[in-house]
Amino acid sequence: MPTRRAGLREEKKQATREALRAAALRLALERGPDNVRVDDIAEAAGVSTRTYNNYFSSREQAIVAAVTAERESRIAAVVAAATDVRLTDAVVGAIVAQYTNPAEHDRAALLLITTRPTLRDAFVDTATAIERPLTTAIAGRLGDTDERTARVLAACVAATVRVALEQWVQPTAGAGGLVVAAGSLPDLLRRTLAPLRPALDAAEDQRHQRPQR
Amino acid sequence: MPTRRAGLREEKKQATREALRAAALRLALERGPDNVRVDDIAEAAGVSTRTYNNYFSSREQAIVAAVTAERESRIAAVVAAATDVRLTDAVVGAIVAQYTNPAEHDRAALLLITTRPTLRDAFVDTATAIERPLTTAIAGRLGDTDERTARVLAACVAATVRVALEQWVQPTAGAGGLVVAAGSLPDLLRRTLAPLRPALDAAEDQRHQRPQR
DNA sequence: GGTACAAAGTGCGCGCACGCAAGTTTGCGT
DNA sequence: ACGCAAACTTGCGTGCGCGCACTTTGTACC
Numbered sequence: 001m002p003t004r005r006a007g008l009r010e011e012k013k014q015a016t017r018e019a020l021r022a023a024a025l026r027l028a029l030e031r032g033p034d035n036v037r038v039d040d041i042a043e044a045a046g047v048s049t050r051t052y053n054n055y056f057s058s059r060e061q062a063i064v065a066a067v068t069a070e071r072e073s074r075i076a077a078v079v080a081a082a083t084d085v086r087l088t089d090a091v092v093g094a095i096v097a098q099y100t101n102p103a104e105h106d107r108a109a110l111l112l113i114t115t116r117p118t119l120r121d122a123f124v125d126t127a128t129a130i131e132r133p134l135t136t137a138i139a140g141r142l143g144d145t146d147e148r149t150a151r152v153l154a155a156c157v158a159a160t161v162r163v164a165l166e167q168w169v170q171p172t173a174g175a176g177g178l179v180v181a182a183g184s185l186p187d188l189l190r191r192t193l194a195p196l197r198p199a200l201d202a203a204e205d206q207r208h209q210r211p212q213r
Numbered sequence: 214m215p216t217r218r219a220g221l222r223e224e225k226k227q228a229t230r231e232a233l234r235a236a237a238l239r240l241a242l243e244r245g246p247d248n249v250r251v252d253d254i255a256e257a258a259g260v261s262t263r264t265y266n267n268y269f270s271s272r273e274q275a276i277v278a279a280v281t282a283e284r285e286s287r288i289a290a291v292v293a294a295a296t297d298v299r300l301t302d303a304v305v306g307a308i309v310a311q312y313t314n315p316a317e318h319d320r321a322a323l324l325l326i327t328t329r330p331t332l333r334d335a336f337v338d339t340a341t342a343i344e345r346p347l348t349t350a351i352a353g354r355l356g357d358t359d360e361r362t363a364r365v366l367a368a369c370v371a372a373t374v375r376v377a378l379e380q381w382v383q384p385t386a387g388a389g390g391l392v393v394a395a396g397s398l399p400d401l402l403r404r405t406l407a408p409l410r411p412a413l414d415a416a417e418d419q420r421h422q423r424p425q426r
Numbered sequence: 427g428g429t430a431c432a433a434a435g436t437g438c439g440c441g442c443a444c445g446c447a448a449g450t451t452t453g454c455g456t
Numbered sequence: 457a458c459g460c461a462a463a464c465t466t467g468c469g470t471g472c473g474c475g476c477a478c479t480t481t482g483t484a485c486c
Contacts, residue, residue, distance in 0.1 A: 009452060009463070038442065048466050053443060148380070149408045152373050156409065159372035160365050167361070195362045196369065198415035203408055222433070222482060229435095251472065261436050266473060 017055050019045040024059075025066035025109055033063060033116055060122035067109050068126045071098050076133030080140055087141055088200040091134075091157060092193050096186045099161075114169045124169065127162040131155055142207045149203050156196055164192035230268050232258040237272075238279035238322055246276060246329055273335035280322050281339045284311050289346030293353055300354055301413040304347075304370060305406050309399045312374075327382045337382065340375040344368055355420045362416050369409055377405035 023044035027036045038059055042052040056062040078094035085093070113119045131154050139150035168185055236257035240249045251272055255265040269275040291307035298306070326332045344367050352363035381398055 007453090012452090013464080049442090050444085050466055050468090051464085054465080057443070059442080148376075148405060151376050152405055152408045155372040155376050156369040156412075159368040163361075163364050163368050192361060192365055195365045195416055196412055199369075199409055199412035202411035220483095225482090226434075262472095263437070263474085264435050267435080270473070272472080 016045065016047055016051070020047070020052060020055055020062055021066040021069075024056075024062035025106070028063045029106075029108055029112060033112065033119060058122065060118050063119060064113060064122045064126060067106070067113065068123070068129075071126075072130040073133050074098055075130055076137040079134065080137040083141070086201070087138070087204040088197045090141075091138075091200060092190060092197075095130075095157070095161060095193070096189050099189060100186050120169050124162055124165045127165055128158050130161065131158040134158065142203060145207065153200060153203060156199065157193070160193055160196055161189070164189050167192070229258060229260055229264070233260070233265060233268055233275055234279040234282075237269075237275035238319070241276045242319075242321055242325060246325065246332060249276075271335065273331050276332060277326060277335045277339060280319065280326065281336070281342075284339075285343040286346050287311055288343055289350040292347065293350040296354070299414070300351070300417040301410045303354075304351075304413060305403060305410075308343075308370070308374060308406070309402050312402055313399050333382050337375055337378045340378055341371050343374065344371040347371065355416060358420065366413060366416060369412065370406070373406055373409055374402070377402050380405070 020041060024036070024041045027040055027044060036059070038052060039049050041059070041062060042049045045052070052062070056065065075094045075098050078097065079087075079090050082090040082093065113123050134157060135151050135154040138153055139147055142150055144150075164185075168188055233254060237249070237254045240253055240257060249272070251265060252262055254272070254275060255262045258265070265275070269278065288307045288311050291310065292300075292303050295303040295306065326336050347370060348364050348367040351367055352360055355363055357363075377398075381401055
């Protein structure tokens with residue numbers, strides 16, 4: 001039978017993952033991201049190159065992960081827990097909260113990421129990671145009657161967050177119109193997520209119309 | 214001044230692109246996708262390997278492109294043209310129409326794609342390609358007053374289509390519940406897009422409330 | 427016609443992602 | 457305490473994506 005709960009195993013895994021994250025970011029900051037070979041990261045973390053690739057499927061991913069951390073699962077947890085407010089507000093609130101950096105780990109890291117195009121892309125792509133955990137969280141609130149709806153809404157939220165992040169990291173010397181000053185990320189997230197609210201509300205209301213399947 | 218309209222140039226470009234698509238698919242069908250090297254595709258299309266990589270950034274992309282073709286831009290065109298129906302219906306209709314394969318180019322190709330995991334992923338990812346053209350189409354209908362809303366909606370539509378395609382290509386021996394028989398893709402698309410309708414409707418209605426900025 | 431410039435094609439070289447088949451560690455059953 | 461199976465790591469080999477510098481091809485302007 002496959003081992004279900006393994007303590008030390010999982011612990012070690014997270015340790016090396018963390019070590020890799022940290023090493024990647026540190027080296028990238030020290031020498032600039034173009035002067036960091038994958039071998040260096042692996043070596044700094046004390047594992048083989050091959051093992052490194054078992055954890056991250058690209059160099060950028062490792063660097064960005066140091067800043068992203070476990071943001072996704074925390075968002076999902078908050079959404080699942082905040083049953084006292086509407087689904088819409090729970091989702092928006094959770095996302096805004098998690099992307100509001102109280103004492104941003106490393107402003108230098110953010111600067112680095114937003115500068116280099118490939119890192120920007122990797123950073124923006126992290127938004128898609130919230131899709132899976134968010135699906136289960138939303139499904140729980142909707143009562144699992146319609147798994148598909150939950151998946152769709154989660155995917156849309158993830159896509160929207162991605163749009164917001166894209167806009168946030170842009171230098172954007174816009175063409176004709178006045179370029180909106182970047183402003184704070186929380187505000188941007190709220191405004192970007194706004195068009196999605198009707199869909200979330202509708203899904204939640206429908207759930208009440210037919211509580212049991 | 215940079216040349217704006219170039220005839221022969223663009224023509225040749227599309228020709229080689231098409232040649233690469235065709236070669237990729239043909240070879241993949243003949244020998245199985247694992248026995249096709251990028252060099253083979255390039256050679257069959259009569260260009261260098263490097264040029265091949267100027268058109269497609271992965272082997273899978275080239276193979277899948279043969280079936281996907283220019284689906285995205287056609288969707289956008291239909292959405293922009295169908296001003297006599299509501300935005301929601303225009304979008305859903307256009308997508309369903311373009312994904313309804315009247316005489317599917319190659320059933321063998323589809324079989325191949327849905328079989329191999331890496332090809333499945335590449336196929337599913339093509340859905341994201343509709344985002345950009347769809348953004349401009351929706352923005353045109355909403356009156357460009359809110360570019361951001363258009364981007365968000367387009368991103369959500371793309372994400373939702375991706376979810377639908379994911380579900381469609383799954384063998385899905387589900388765990389507990391009864392496994393939904395795959396059914397026809399058009400139906401699946403309609404049902405998957407359904408939860409998104411409120412958001413599209415709301416955006417369109419708001420446009421009427423404040424025609425000018 | 428010729429000329430000057432941008433855009434597409436090409437060869438080279440370098441890391442990098444990942445499949446595979448070992449070797450090593452962890453944890454469970456008895 | 458012992459052994460075994462699953463999980464994790466590692467080295468090797470291969471193909472691939474792409475930056476760079478250079479050549480070729482199409483286009484515009486004279």
